[in-house]
Amino acid sequence: MTAETFASLLHARPTGRGRWSARCPAHPDRNASLTITQGRRGVLLKCWSQGCAVASIVAALGIRVADLFDGPALTPEKAAQSALVSAAREQWNRQCRAIERARVDRVRDLENIVDGLCARLARDPENAALGSLFHRTIDKLHEAAAVIDHQPPELGGKRLEPPPNSVEWVSAALVEIRATFDTQTKTARYERTA
Secondary structure: OOHHHHHHHOOOEEEEOOEEEEOOOOOOOOOOOEEEEEOOOEEEEEEOOOOOOHHHHHHHOOOOHHHHEOOOOOOHHHHHHHHHHHHHHHHHHHHHHHHHHHHHHHHHHHHHHHHHHHHHHHHOOOOHHHHHHHHHHHHHHHHHHHHHHHOOOEEOOEEOOOOOOOHHHHHHHHHHHHHHHHHHHHHHHHHHHO
16 A cells, blocks of 8 residues: 555645645544555554554554555555544544534633623622622633543443444444445335325
C-alpha cells in the first residue's frame, strides 16, 4: 500500500511531497494529529496527539500493519471494508464531539444565568426566593460541569460505544444492512400487491 492510498482512506490533506495529515482513527481526534509519510518500503505513521501505536491506528481502519509495507496491493473488498470501518469511526467521533459541544454549551448557559442572578442578588440581597434560585442554579452548574469531566457520551439515554475495529464487525454490519434492505423490499412489494 502506498501512503497516498492510506491517506485517501482517512480523507487526509496533503502537507508536502509524499506527506499527509489526518485525524487519528485510533482515538477521538479533534485536530489532524496523524502524519502519513511515504517511506522507502511502505507507509510511516505517527500520532502526535496521543502517541497511538501503529497497530491500533491500522486496526481502527480494519487493516493489518503488514498492509502498510510493500507487497501485494489491497484488494478492492479489503479497501471497501477498511473504508466502512473508517466511516463508522468518524461517525462515532462526530457524535461524541456534538455531545461534548452540547454539554459545554449547557455549562456556558448556566454560567450566564448564574452571572445574571448574582447581579440581581447584589441589588436585592434580602430577596430569599432569588437567593434560593441562585443556589439551585449553582448546584445545576456543578452537576453539568461534573458530567463533562466524568461521564462517557450518551445519545438518547444509551451510552455511545466506539465501533469495533474489526473486519468481522463490518461484515456483520453489512449482513444486517442487507437483511434490513431485503425486509423493506419485501414489505414494499407486499404493499404494492395488496
